Amino acid sequence: MVQIKSAADIEAMKPACRHAADTLVMIEPYIQPGITTDEINDLVHAFTIEAGGIPAPLNYHGFPKSVCTSVNHVVCHGIPGDKKILEGDIINVDVTTIINGWHGDTSKTFYVGEPKIKARKVTEVARRALEIGIAVVRPGATLGDIGHAIQTYVEGEKCSVVKEYCGHGIGRVFHEDPQVLHYGKPGAGMMLKPGMVFTIEPMVNFGKAAVKVLADHWTVVTRDKSLSAQFEHTLAVTDTGYEILTVPSTEA
Numbered sequence: 082m083v084q085i086k087s088a089a090d091i092e093a094m095k096p097a098c099r100h101a102a103d104t105l106v107m108i109e110p111y112i113q114p115g116i117t118t119d120e121i122n123d124l125v126h127a128f129t130i131e132a133g134g135i136p137a138p139l140n141y142h143g144f145p146k147s148v149c150t151s152v153n154h155v156v157c158h159g160i161p162g163d164k165k166i167l168e169g170d171i172i173n174v175d176v177t178t179i180i181n182g183w184h185g186d187t188s189k190t191f192y193v194g195e196p197k198i199k200a201r202k203v204t205e206v207a208r209r210a211l212e213i214g215i216a217v218v219r220p221g222a223t224l225g226d227i228g229h230a231i232q233t234y235v236e237g238e239k240c241s242v243v244k245e246y247c248g249h250g251i252g253r254v255f256h257e258d259p260q261v262l263h264y265g266k267p268g269a270g271m272m273l274k275p276g277m278v279f280t281i282e283p284m285v286n287f288g289k290a291a292v293k294v295l296a297d298h299w300t301v302v303t304r305d306k307s308l309s310a311q312f313e314h315t316l317a318v319t320d321t322g323y324e325i326l327t328v329p330s331t332e333a
Contacts, residue, residue, distance in 0.1 A: 085276035098185030098326035101178040112191040114168040118150040122161035137177035149175035156301040156309040168194040187327035188313040207285040207310035214281045218323040228265030241290035248280040282313030
């Protein structure tokens, strides 16, 4: 069942969404060669707790850390550890914050120093894919319209869309209905209605779409070891279109 949020519900979600976005702003200056993903995790954890929030990933179905850090060919759900990021890497930092029982979910792929050509390409395609998917959102559009727009753009750029993982409804629960696929057919799937709140979070591979899960049961990587990038926002369907909820305080 898709939960239709009231205007009051959406307002109540905004502190969590805004803090998640602020976390990405906070962490950006630390994304430098030599920092470990565990240090990124510690910074995110402290920033969240200081704001009275809860890092939603921590202990979620056994996930051991407060943030997901996915480097280079890691598609998603990378577990922070003692690995240092290096000049030329790309890293996705995926933040979900709980404040007053509501979730805010957002992610961004960062360049570590000066990106190489392939890294810049896949990152910018993923960034644009999210923008293109969001632009489709309005009452009367369908989930298939979102997926089709993203897939058409990404494949037109000679990259590929990961199909095993998708966007999702969100609110008091981390993952709700509907599932928001990043591929599909125009007019297919559920019709969008005002009050629906969900994430769009396309994962884009420079190479082929195939992925696999590592032995830790969390880390997802590209099978061909090609680079992967992702961007994510939480948004609400409004009467006339959409509102992005995961905007930082400086832009709210």
